Amino acid sequence: MQKVINTAILGASGYTGADAIRLALRHPGIELVALTANTHAGKPIDAVFEHFRGYGLPDLVAIEEVDWTAVDCVICALPHGTTQATTKAIRASNPDCVVVDMSADFRLRDTDTYAQWYGIEHGAPELQPEAAYGLTEHNRDAVSRSKIIACPGCFPTAALMALLPPLADGQIAGEDIIIDAKTGISGAGRGLKQGMLFSEAGEGTSPYGVGHHRHMPEIEQELSKAAGAPITIGFTPHLVPMARGELLTCHVRLAGGATADSVREALARRYVDEQFVQVLPAGAVPKTQNVRGSNRVDIAVFADRLPGRAIIIGALDNLVKGSAGQAIQNFNLAFGFDEATALEQVALFP
Amino acid sequence: MQKVINTAILGASGYTGADAIRLALRHPGIELVALTANTHAGKPIDAVFEHFRGYGLPDLVAIEEVDWTAVDCVICALPHGTTQATTKAIRASNPDCVVVDMSADFRLRDTDTYAQWYGIEHGAPELQPEAAYGLTEHNRDAVSRSKIIACPGCFPTAALMALLPPLADGQIAGEDIIIDAKTGISGAGRGLKQGMLFSEAGEGTSPYGVGHHRHMPEIEQELSKAAGAPITIGFTPHLVPMARGELLTCHVRLAGGATADSVREALARRYVDEQFVQVLPAGAVPKTQNVRGSNRVDIAVFADRLPGRAIIIGALDNLVKGSAGQAIQNFNLAFGFDEATALEQVALFP
């Protein structure tokens, strides 16, 4: 008999919340018992996402209305800065409830770093040590044991999947890692901003947050851990006119006699048993088109024309492997489901 | 124990073939034993569709290489005019093989009409009477009994789902049905045409095939059957810059005292038990965004400002309910699977 996990999704009126619902609807072991969206409490889900009409989902409620004692798992898609208090409240009434968090609130181990980059004090420093960093393929043990799973940001997921293995192997240098990122517009969230209107974001490309994007300290934290030494990165994200998708071009310095080929081979070995990671053969290029709607990461390695350098490129869907998909993957791990459950979706191409 | 149907997909290098593969990969009862693409025979599937890399699919072969005796079902995504001969060949070596055809080759009951609109003689007139018209919700009996299932075209699917019930009920007139259609670019297929380049088809809208599109006689055939009298329609398709999706705006004359509300109610009653059809409440509008990647049809009815007229609007994904999804739905029916198997995908939005 199929086990069923009573699950609440918090922040159901945003894109990551919606993608968690989309995936959960196909998960045989998830019963969606509550969907929250405080500014829309009382409305049916199709008032905020029409494509969910007719699936029998519960109406939206305010967070305060959820009875945590009836919830086994909370998938949290709240804005940064609000999840810490919510997690404390959940913990107070139901210590066994697993929180799978897609915000940044529990990603940074150092609460000072959190305060510095997010502009507010950490609201639950006592819980931070419990949080597992949910980069599934690199942290299964902690994820499967923890009751707070801090899913990585979309950019960190792509960056770390591409860079952690060669860095840990000493195949690339820790200095001078330059990450040039391209993201679809959904990465900016559902908030109303003029620059995200179709007429303005369409047919154009532009950088943003140059030199000060909040995903930087998160990437640095994990790279530093892998390298055993502090690492600072360059990171420049760009908005490109597509709804979903993220492509990271990592310009790196080779180390220890490594070549682009040896880096590719090492990545291929590292991920050979990972169903959601694909290291492309030499010459093949990652395209966000090839992972749209799927939980996959595609990674490729190229020799640079600059001697002693290589280019490592990773592509994923920011709303799937970059957030909701990885959240479900971690959910599966935490509750003992096959890790691919509800994530079998092949990329939607064209 | 799960039954497994050995299935071949013919024409695997085009969009409808690809979407059939995408769906079949998630079908627990489909074993893909052959994928054909004559101009690419011998290549791995990822040479033509990179997003299928890593799924363990068989290499592409020429049609002539397929051993039909080892195939229980053929899903056919060949160009119009080539399926008739292929079906004869299949039939000759394996009379039990079920052909689920996505081309137009078996859709028109009248072989003269076929010859007139497709410019070639019908190549298997003796098989035509066997063919079931695969508009699933309207023809389950025939589909489940037939060994040749002629899946409707994408436009006919949307038009007929919207118009058949009110026409059969006498709520709308058979005269003066004006269908103004908008389709995504994938509807033009994967052939190389200048007008379909991103730089040319993007950021623009244009009509095509005005007054002479090949889906006209197919729509007329089924409407005439429902009305019990010959029906001629106006049909004007337009290309809009999106990859997937189709929206049909049907401008119709009300009949027999019907109103927009009564038409909507009748449609809602007709489809109340259909999981892939949704009749929207008054005021809600169909959007192709809400059905992208899913097997759903959304239908809405509006009063027109012109007295005595109404506007019935249907939206679907041309590659799913409009072709490969409906093909899998018919496959499920033909082989006794739950009709929704492999079609549970919720729309990919955003």
Next chain:
Amino acid sequence: MQKVINTAILGASGYTGADAIRLALRHPGIELVALTANTHAGKPIDAVFEHFRGYGLPDLVAIEEVDWTAVDCVICALPHGTTQATTKAIRASNPDCVVVDMSADFRLRDTDTYAQWYGIEHGAPELQPEAAYGLTEHNRDAVSRSKIIACPGCFPTAALMALLPPLADGQIAGEDIIIDAKTGISGAGRGLKQGMLFSEAGEGTSPYGVGHHRHMPEIEQELSKAAGAPITIGFTPHLVPMARGELLTCHVRLAGGATADSVREALARRYVDEQFVQVLPAGAVPKTQNVRGSNRVDIAVFADRLPGRAIIIGALDNLVKGSAGQAIQNFNLAFGFDEATALEQVALFP
């Protein structure tokens, strides 16, 4: 010596205002003396439209700050309902100032109709009779004599350019005119609406305002005038994912022995000397791509499969011939410039 008209553009932070600035910047006879945007008063223009950086434009001011006595012409891109009071104020201090209005405030001759469709009483009924309806090619005399020029809406411009000549000639019937319109997203303006975000409006098509769009009474007013009898139309607009462009597919009934060919020929004769109107040869299709950024209207006529009917299709750029371009065209007429001044821009394709 070149004459110079001191011109103010009101509502410079919206799309039609911006396109008026774009065109005015190339007009040798326009001196932009004031740009207003009340919520942005005091800011440089590039705070609201970055592409205007570096052109030496005046800073934004509030309407109240403009000295009308120093202004020869006002190009008005204010929201509906605010232009009437503004025009009265301008008139009070400078009776000679010409108001070229792109809002709907002076388009409807009947102030009750205005009140009914726009939900507010007309604020300057005494000025309404003075207003010339600025469909340039059809109203040059009035436009060149009037001090209030009510530029038509984008949809009415396309509809009337296509339908007025055959209707006035008796080649098409006044009954049963069904206009199915497709518009780019900029038509929805620059206001922040969730449905206009790139991630939501992109890759999708949807109808809106079905049966009750405000451009209906305006189209009906002018068609009725041409026909000498009251005309009611069906009008269904759709949003398609492009920034600019509008395509109207008019499904009409032929009258008086006319054919699609005779309608096309009559249109061609009517517009033979019009540099901004192009009647396409039989078989050619209008595409919004071909008029993007230009002041052109492309019109084509097709025989319908339905006997006795034809399809007349018009395409234009909603921000140019559909608003700011036509405003400049009227400005040229009013001030005695060559009508094409600043409007020579060939379509930007691709």
Next chain:
Amino acid sequence: MQKVINTAILGASGYTGADAIRLALRHPGIELVALTANTHAGKPIDAVFEHFRGYGLPDLVAIEEVDWTAVDCVICALPHGTTQATTKAIRASNPDCVVVDMSADFRLRDTDTYAQWYGIEHGAPELQPEAAYGLTEHNRDAVSRSKIIACPGCFPTAALMALLPPLADGQIAGEDIIIDAKTGISGAGRGLKQGMLFSEAGEGTSPYGVGHHRHMPEIEQELSKAAGAPITIGFTPHLVPMARGELLTCHVRLAGGATADSVREALARRYVDEQFVQVLPAGAVPKTQNVRGSNRVDIAVFADRLPGRAIIIGALDNLVKGSAGQAIQNFNLAFGFDEATALEQVALFP
């Protein structure tokens, strides 16, 4: 009296040729006497570009049909490898004819480098020394004196405009220049390639030519000249789903005590009198949207999080400043017109 230059455009059926026509149509000193397109010879221009219908342009002819003695200037949009022979032929019959070439045929001073990167021997090595490298703002003297003007590639234009001044000033190092480029799809030309179909290139981002793009040696040649020492660069271009536009993110190492601010200031000083170059104030980001359809380059400089590094970003329209616009700019210089003639077009936004 206006002087008129009889001008032929060779390769009029491609995108750069078309944009040269678009601009030339507004140039009071250009008379288009011949348009060539060998595979379309004999057709009207609107058979290959519908948006040129109605402008009275000459029909397409084969190159062999052009009488060079009647041509003062040739604007050449032929594929790489064909311009050298053509230029020799032109020279033979009309030594005074000015060739403004948009291909790569005369860009590389070293004919061995040309042979190595383009795979064919240089066909007119004796003419190469005469060719001026047409990066207008940096080479006005040579351009105005030469009869062969080799307009830079689109990527080199953006890269060199951004990097030449700080490199020549010693503000950035010659080592370790990493250019991460994003280009619209029109950059791939009008040839029929599956990957450039709307359904495939849309809604996705991908790198191409990683480590071996042909614009590399051209950028290196000019940077090396400015630095007085051989420079090797890293260059990784990406396709993003927009028709026009190019954004180059140059990750550079600061030198000689320079800072991002000092680099920005130096760039601003260098270009202060250049009407087509805009150095943005600190914090402002270049967007391709802001230069679409215009001849502008926008440049911005940012401090990097990596100590001692900066990020210089340039944006332009690949078909205008990146090819046809710069060609016209050079034409103006060569024939003594105001440099901005026909290039006054403000960006088309939205």
